[in-house]
Amino acid sequence: MDAKKIEDIARQINDSIPAGVKDFAGSLEQRIKTILQQQLGKLDVVTREEIDVQQQLLLRLRQRVEHLEHELEAMKKED
Structure with a gap:
């Protein structure tokens, strides 16, 4: 996961904590x-x-299978 996203999540959690607890x-x-x-x-x-x-990749494979x-x-039909 992007470090910026982790910082944003941590900041949001931190911002939701009451001022007394922050101090x-x-x-x-x-x-x-x-x-x-x-x-x-761990995820x-x-x-x-x-x-x-x-x-x-899946789309290309699907197209190739359909072509085949x-x-x-x-x-x-030729037989």
């Missing part, structure tokens, strides 16, 4: 970022770019 834990945002990075590192996630690449199916149909 008590000045490094809370950094702690949250560290915990988020550790936990997200098996892919980037949007990786998904897009896989979708393009049509060729096979044509060959069967």
Whole structure:
């Protein structure tokens, strides 16, 4: 996951914490970022770019299979 997104999430969590709690834990945002990075590192996630690449590969494969199916149909008709 993008470091900027993790920072944004940590900032949003930090912003939702009451002022008294923020004063008590000045490094809370950094702690949250560290915990988020550790936990997200355990997840098996892919980037949007990786998904897009896989979708393009799948589309090309699907088109190739359809082309081969049509060729096979044509060959069967010739027999």
